[in-house]
Amino acid sequence: MVLSLRDVSLSLQGNAGVVDILHDISLEVAAKETVGLVGPSGSGKSSLLMLMGGLERATSGAVEALGHDLTAMDEDALARFRRGHMGVVFQSFHLIPTMTALENVATPLELAGVADAFDRAAAELDAVGLGHRTGHYPAQMSGGEQQRVALARAAAPRPDILLADEPTGNLDQATGAAIMDLLFGLRDRHGATLVLVTHSQELADRCDRTIRLVDGRLDRETRRTAEAAE
Template identity: 55%
Template sequence: MLESILAVSKVCKSVEDASGTLAILRDVDFTLQAGQTVAIVGASGSGKSTLLAILAGLDRPSSGQVRLAGQDLFGLDEDQRAAVRAAHVGFVFQSFQLMPNLTALENVMLPLELAGRADARTQATAMLQRVGLGERLKHLPKVLSGGEQQRVALARAFVVKPALLLADEPTGSLDHATGEAIMDLMFQLNQEQGTTLVLVTHDRALASRCERCLTIQAGQLSEER
């Protein structure tokens, strides 16, 4: 039996606004096994990114439980959740989220350095070579194309060999051809490392590349068969 890496139980998220209480997520339940790939799809504003933030422990649910790598995320304090994220989770964002004053190499080295890895430079260099940026190590993000910046972001996410990769609209800022190349690379790296991938997207063609597809509608999650 495969190990469960992520278990979500009866997660609800509500916020207060001028008109009263707005329910963003309602009783979300699902479990992911190690190495699975899952897409979360839904219309803009359906709660996809909110759910992703909760899965990472970056946002708190109003109720419910998230267990990541066997730990109850919201039974931990903020520092403990940060430690769990550092140990188990990688992120890829639509807007790349690179540090603008760091070179490509320094951006990829950063999570390794934070983890106290003495081989940070060697590992980061190898990963940038793996994503086709061996000649761009010393370049700042501002002189890289969008596709190159997202390759740096992929290298940064995968260099720590995360158990879980959370990707939020990773091709949203890229043209179609570049986006296709980035997703090919993401799935290759994911398969090489055996990472569990959670991909938030509005792109049904992209979602179909995942083993499972979960849809959010009116705050409720359903699985397409």
């Protein structure tokens, strides 16, 4: 399995005391599978995604990715693991405002020691339709264009795992549909496993499997039928 969670719980310290976010989550995600995490706001979807990426540390239980125990790694080891194996796309883009689109995509490649970082970054930007915007800064681009840059940045290292947190949440319907197509296209081009958080039923319906969370617990899962996949 590419991702494996066993009896995972997450509690965080809030202003009013400890808040229990996730309760005894166990699930597995296979290679090249696409899984949608759905559920009402506050159900723990984004927190679960962050645990999968080692961006949050489980209070109890075990989180494994590609056979590596993320719960046993320190922050530096987690950062190196993500850099080599994971791409993460956030709802709010998280681009570096003082860097051009090309520099935003090339930076993680440079940190990973990729010799042709800027050539690969340019190719990824071209793949998401932004070959003509490589020299532009985030403030000079629309929200949809910024999300395209974020997708290119996540895909450029050719990760084994793509994690996406509401990738269309800040976009209008038409732009969101285009981003959906790009996201699934990147998954297919790189053969990655994709896990995404979404409120969009249309996006969830494109996933191989949908997992619904309610109050921090797994509620049910639905697999796409062969008819729906056609």
